[in-house]
Every structure is written in structure tokens, then in C-alpha cells.
Amino acid sequence: MNLAISYRLLIGLLAIILAVLFLLSLMIGPAAISFWQSFEALFTGDNEAATIVMQEIRLPRAILGVLIGASLGLSGAALQGYLRNPLAEPGLLGISSSASLGAVIAIYSGLSAIFSLALPLMALAGSVGAVLVVRALAGQGATTVTLILAGVAVTSFASAMTALGLNLSPNPFAALEIVFWMLGSLKDRSMTHVWLAGPFIVIGCTMLLLVGRALDALTLGESAAASLGHRLERVQALVVFGTAASVGAATSVAGAIGFIGLVVPHILRPFVGNQPSRLLPASALGGAIVLLAADIAVRLIAPDRDLKLGVLTALIGAPFFLWLIFKQRRFAS
Amino acid sequence: VERVKPQRWNKLWHLASACAVLLALIMSGQTSARAEAERPQRIVSLNLCTDQLVMLLADKRQIAAISHLALDPQLAVLADEAQRLPITYGQAEEVYLLKPDLVVAGDFHLNATVDILRRLGIPVEEFAGSNSFADIRKNIRRMGRLLHAEQKAEKLIAAMDDKLARADERTGATKRLAALYYANSYTSGRSTLAAEVVERAGFQNLGSRLNLRGTAELSLESLIMARPDIVVTGLSYRAPALAQQVFKHPALTYLQNRTSAAAIPENLWICGTPFTADAVLALVDARKNLPALTASAAPTHLPAQIDRPSGDATIKSDSSRAAK
Numbered sequence: 001m002n003l004a005i006s007y008r009l010l011i012g013l014l015a016i017i018l019a020v021l022f023l024l025s026l027m028i029g030p031a032a033i034s035f036w037q038s039f040e041a042l043f044t045g046d047n048e049a050a051t052i053v054m055q056e057i058r059l060p061r062a063i064l065g066v067l068i069g070a071s072l073g074l075s076g077a078a079l080q081g082y083l084r085n086p087l088a089e090p091g092l093l094g095i096s097s098s099a100s101l102g103a104v105i106a107i108y109s110g111l112s113a114i115f116s117l118a119l120p121l122m123a124l125a126g127s128v129g130a131v132l133v134v135r136a137l138a139g140q141g142a143t144t145v146t147l148i149l150a151g152v153a154v155t156s157f158a159s160a161m162t163a164l165g166l167n168l169s170p171n172p173f174a175a176l177e178i179v180f181w182m183l184g185s186l187k188d189r190s191m192t193h194v195w196l197a198g199p200f201i202v203i204g205c206t207m208l209l210l211v212g213r214a215l216d217a218l219t220l221g222e223s224a225a226a227s228l229g230h231r232l233e234r235v236q237a238l239v240v241f242g243t244a245a246s247v248g249a250a251t252s253v254a255g256a257i258g259f260i261g262l263v264v265p266h267i268l269r270p271f272v273g274n275q276p277s278r279l280l281p282a283s284a285l286g287g288a289i290v291l292l293a294a295d296i297a298v299r300l301i302a303p304d305r306d307l308k309l310g311v312l313t314a315l316i317g318a319p320f321f322l323w324l325i326f327k328q329r330r331f332a333s
Numbered sequence: 334v335e336r337v338k339p340q341r342w343n344k345l346w347h348l349a350s351a352c353a354v355l356l357a358l359i360m361s362g363q364t365s366a367r368a369e370a371e372r373p374q375r376i377v378s379l380n381l382c383t384d385q386l387v388m389l390l391a392d393k394r395q396i397a398a399i400s401h402l403a404l405d406p407q408l409a410v411l412a413d414e415a416q417r418l419p420i421t422y423g424q425a426e427e428v429y430l431l432k433p434d435l436v437v438a439g440d441f442h443l444n445a446t447v448d449i450l451r452r453l454g455i456p457v458e459e460f461a462g463s464n465s466f467a468d469i470r471k472n473i474r475r476m477g478r479l480l481h482a483e484q485k486a487e488k489l490i491a492a493m494d495d496k497l498a499r500a501d502e503r504t505g506a507t508k509r510l511a512a513l514y515y516a517n518s519y520t521s522g523r524s525t526l527a528a529e530v531v532e533r534a535g536f537q538n539l540g541s542r543l544n545l546r547g548t549a550e551l552s553l554e555s556l557i558m559a560r561p562d563i564v565v566t567g568l569s570y571r572a573p574a575l576a577q578q579v580f581k582h583p584a585l586t587y588l589q590n591r592t593s594a595a596a597i598p599e600n601l602w603i604c605g606t607p608f609t610a611d612a613v614l615a616l617v618d619a620r621k622n623l624p625a626l627t628a629s630a631a632p633t634h635l636p637a638q639i640d641r642p643s644g645d646a647t648i649k650s651d652s653s654r655a656a657k
């Protein structure tokens with residue numbers, strides 16, 4: 001399927017939708033601040049309380065929504081291209097849950113209180129570990145099934161360790177936070193979190209955007225890509241560390257949010273003519289759009305309940321995942 | 334006709350008085366012994382709040398066990414004393430093996446345990462949580478009766494009322510707005526003990542004003558927009574958790590710097606005990622340190638530095654923090 005649409009037009013459209021959602025995200029919250037009032041408050045300090053709400057609560061939330069969504073969409077597209085596997089995705093491969101485990105160790109051991117960078121770094125270590133373990137478990141040129149099984153194994157192990165760690169914490173609140181680490185939320189995040197995760201996400205996304213051409217070549221097979229002058233170890237390093245840095249940092253401040261990396265590249269692929277180098281930027285924008293939309297939805301559906309983001313993304317993502325499996329089976333037979 | 338009736342009455346009267354005399358004879362020899370025997374000697378408490386009342390009203394040797402929660406200084410004022418007492422995790426089996434002659438429990442959980450114990454013939458008394466000082470008095474009196482320590486109970490109540498009276502003298506006429514803010518962005522709304530404490534100290538409770546009931550979530554946004562005169566938080570656990578991260582949120586820090594902040598140990602009002610009056614006194618102190626009511630000054634820049642919440646009970650006033 002190839003939907004004829006100019007690439008520039010596509011990117012432009014996505015950017016416009018993203019901008020609209022970003023503004024919408026700033027407008028939504030429990031505090032009743034009118035449309036114009038909130039804009040005024042964002043840039044000037046006349047209405048003090050409203051300014052604080054806009055600059056310190058809603059703005060970081062919207063920024064994190066864009067950054068985290070982009071890193072999930074982008075890493076999904078990069079992993080699918082690199083592993084040449086339509087079901088590859090940070091959530092399904094256990095990268096998100098391993099990053100959660102790293103973040104949980106950093107926070108609840110008190111490490112991140114002493115050294116705040118420990119939080120993204122531990123999450124990064126967790127996600128690098130997950131990529132390597134899944135690669136090792138599934139082996140070179142893995143089939144979809146082995147890859148997904150390896151992901152399931154890593155995910156369940158990391159989730160179990162997360163739950164164990166939180167249950168053993170002497171703080172009674174910790175056990176309740178298992179839900180956050182497994183389903184993700186952007187509630188009451190602050191600029192501190194933006195500064196903590198932002199740089200890692202930007203670096204990771206840049207690394208992933210660099211592999212576009214190599215992924216194009218890889219669609220012809222590894223030997224063809226190598227003969228075209230792409231160094232496969234370099235591509236692998238960029239994909240692994242790019243995914244680990246962006247998804248790791250994203251997860252360390254918002255928990256594990258599933259399915260965005262799976263759904264977004266699949267929806268956008270027909271629009272870019274199945275070309276990985278074009279899919280990557282589009283998926284980054286698409287991921288940001290989906291996450292912002294989900295974050296707006298959780299605030300509208302249950303304003304005072306802190307509904308987790310992963311609930312919404314799974315509601316859309318899980319049926320989509322089933323449809324993909326169904327399509328694959330039909331394709332195989 | 335009229336002569337028969339008195340005779341009958343007479344007979345009945347004789348019979349009744351004979352019975353009464355007999356009963357009195359039996360009783361007189363036993364009353365003192367029975368009072369002593371009825372006084373529970375092996376009390377088990379299954380609830381944090383009853384734990385503390387039992388510890389206040391019973392002798393140590395009367396207590397067979399208290400709940401494990403009483404060991405947590407974050408939750409229980411008498412945690413130090415609790416270290417020397419046997420504890421229970423509220424399982425029917427372990428409670429039964431303690432052979433209690435009185436079990437006191439809360440009325441909202443451990444219902445299965447309580448049912449089993451009752452079926453096994455152990456007297457169980459359930460206590461409702463206190464949502465007001467009137468409830469506290471009621472619960473202390475009831476516990477006093479159960480433990481045959483009525484005088485001790487009255488003394489505790491008198492001491493508590495004394496503190497409350499002292500607090501009442503010192504609260505000003507103008508109501509200031511106080512926002513209670515706990516871990517995970519929770520607050521106390523109407524008909525809660527914390528709300529009554531806040532109101533008793535001369536404040537209006539934000540949760541009540543927002544029509545919240547019980548312990549409910551209060552979004553950080555709503556808290557900032559309400560511009561309370563003081564933000565009252567609890568004390569954080571030493572072990573970190575995301576629930577406590579909200580205390581480090583720059584927006585909250587900003588609010589606390591602009592207005593006032595007080596940290597009241599939660600153990601004072603998690604349970605209704607005589608100690609709850611101390612929370613009122615602490616808040617009255619905090620209220621006295623509030624700056625006078627004026628229109629808010631020109632907006633200041635946002636604080637870049639975020640303080641870690643301190644581990645000990647502190648009442649921070651505006652004047653000391655503004656200098657930072």
C-alpha cells in the first residue's frame with residue numbers, strides 16, 4: 001500500500017497537529033484558567049498563581065509529552081527497521097520495563113537523591129541491558145516469534161524485579177507506585193524532570209535519526225547494506241544506544257508507556273512509501289502526537305483520578321497488535 | 334373484690350423481696366472480686382488507633398499484643414513505648430494463640446479476623462475512627478470503661494480539653510486559609526479529624542471549602558490557584574518514594590516560599606488520641622507567625638533551588654524562608 005502524499009506535506013501536517021495538541025495540552029487542567037488568561041500567564045507574570053500553574057506544572061507536562069512520545073515513536077521505527085521485524089517496539093522488547101527497573105533502583109535506593117543524574121543513567125543502563133539480552137536470546141536474524149518471546153521474558157523479569165523492589169521498600173507508598181512504573185504517567189512532573197531527561201532524549205533521538213540511510217540499505221539485506229558502505233557495527237551501536245538513551249530517559253521520568261512505538265510507525269509507513277529514512281522523522285512526530293493526545297485524554301476522562309497513560313495506549317495498541325499478528329499469519333499462509 | 338388484690342400484691346412483694354435479698358447476698362461477697370476478675374488481663378489491639386488508647390489506659394502487663402503499625406514512629410506517637418510490647422499482624426491464628434480476654438479493633442478492616450475471633454468466643458470490641466474531638470472523647474471514655482480505667486480516661490480527656498482551651502484563647506478572630514497537603518497530593522475534606530484540627534486552630538480548611546469529603550486528591554494546580562495562607566504538610570518517610578516527590582515540586586516550593594509552610598507530624602492526627610490537641614497547638618503557633626493580611630506583593634522570580642523536605646518536625650514561617 002502506498003498512499004501518494006508528498007513527504008513535505010506529511011511532515012508539515014504532522015507538525016501542525018502536534019502544535020495544536022501542544023497548545024491544547026497547555027489549556028487542560030483542574031485549575032480553571034481561561035484560554036487567553038493562560039497564554040498571558042505563560043509569558044508574563046501578572047497573575048502570579050496562574051503563571052506558576054502554566055510555567056511549572058502544565059508546560060513541563062506538555063514538553064515531556066512531546067519528548068517522550070517522540071522518543072517512543074522514533075525508537076519503534078528504528079527498531080522495526082533495524083531488526084527488520086514489524087513487531088519490534090521498546091515496550092514489547094522489554095526495553096521500557098528494564099529502564100523502569102533501572103529507574104526504580106536509582107530512586108528507591110536513594111541514589112538519585114544524592115546524585116540526580118543517576119536516575120536517567122540507571123534507566124539507560126537498564127535499557128541497554130534489555131536490548132543486548134533480547135539480541136542474545138533471539139540470536140542473529142531472529143524470527144518474529146523468538147524476538148517477541150525474548151521480549152516477553154525480559155519484560156516479565158524486569159517487571160517482577162520492579163514489583164519486588166517496591167514491595168520491599170520501607171516506605172508504604174512505594175508499593176502503590178508499581179502501577180506508575182508499569183503504565184506511566186505525566187502527572188505533576190516538573191521542569192526538573194525536563195532538564196534531567198531532555199538532554200538524553202535529544203541525544204538518543206539524534207543518534208536514531210542518523211541511521212536512516214543505513215536502514216534504507218538494510219531493507220536490501222545485511223550484505224547489500226555492507227557493500228553499500230554502511231558499517232553494520234556502527235548502525236547497531238547507534239540503534240542500541242540511541243534507543244536506550246531516549247527510551248531510558250523517557251521511562252525514568254514517566255514510567256513505561258507501551259505500544260506507541262508499535263502503532264505509530266505502522267500507521268505512518270504507507271504514507272512514506274515504506275522508506276525507513278523517511279519513516280523515522282515522521283514517527284517521531286507521530287509518537288509525540290499520540291502521547292500528547294493520550295495525556296489530554298486521561299485528563300479529560302478522569303480529571304481527578306490520575307489515570308495512567310499506559311492504560312490508554314494499551315487500549316488502542318493491544319487490538320492493533322492483535323490485528324498485526326493476524327495479518328502476519330495470513331501473510332505467511 | 335377490692336380486698337383480694339392487695340393480698341395478691343403482698344404475696345408477690347414478699348417473693349420479690351426474698352429474691353432480691355438472696356441476690357444481694359450472693360452479689361455482696363463477689364462484687365469486688367468480680368470487678369477485678371472482669372478487668373481484662375490479656376488485651377490484644379488490632380488497630381493503630383486502639384493500640385494507642387490501650388497503651389494510654391492499660392497497664393503494660395495487661396497488654397498481650399498491639400498491632401505492628403504501632404511500631405512506626407511516622408504513624409504512632411507512642412512508637413517508642415510500643416517497642417517493648419509484643420506485636421501482632423492481625424491474623425486470627427496468632428491472636429487466638431495469645432488467649433486474649435479482650436480484643437479491640439477498628440471497625441473498617443480485619444473484618445474476617447474479627448468474625449473468626451467472635452465465633453471462637455473471644456469478646457471483640459470494635460472502635461470507629463475519630464472524625465472530631467467529640468469522637469475522641471467518646472472513644473477514650475469507652476476504652477476507659479472496657480479497661481476499668483474510667484478515672485484515667487477522664488484525666489486524659491481533661492488534659493486534652495485543657496490544651497484545646499489554651500488553643501482557643503490564642504486563635505484570632507480572622508479565619509485564614511490553610512491547605513493540608515499530604516503525599517500523593519491528598520488532602521482532608523469535610524468531616525475529617527484533620528479538618529477539625531485546622532479549623533480549631535483558627536483556619537479555614539481548603540479541602541472543606543472545595544467541598545471535598547474525607548481524604549481526597551487535591552491537584553497541585555488547584556492548590557496553587559487557591560492561594561492559601563499556609564500549606565500544612567506531613568513529615569516524609571526517610572525511604573524515598575514518588576508519592577513524596579510532590580513536596581519537592583518547584584510549584585509547591587514556590588507557594589510555600591510565598592506564603593507559609595508548616596509540617597505537622599501525621600501521627601498526631603492519623604488517629605484521634607489526646608495527642609491530636611498538640612496538632613492544634615502547633616497550628617496555632619504557625620498561625621501566629623503568619624504575616625498580616627495584605628495584598629500580595631509584586632511577583633517574584635521562580636525559585637531554581639528545590640529543598641529536600643526535612644526529616645524532623647518543623648514549623649517554617651514565611652519570615653525565615655523569605656531570606657533564603
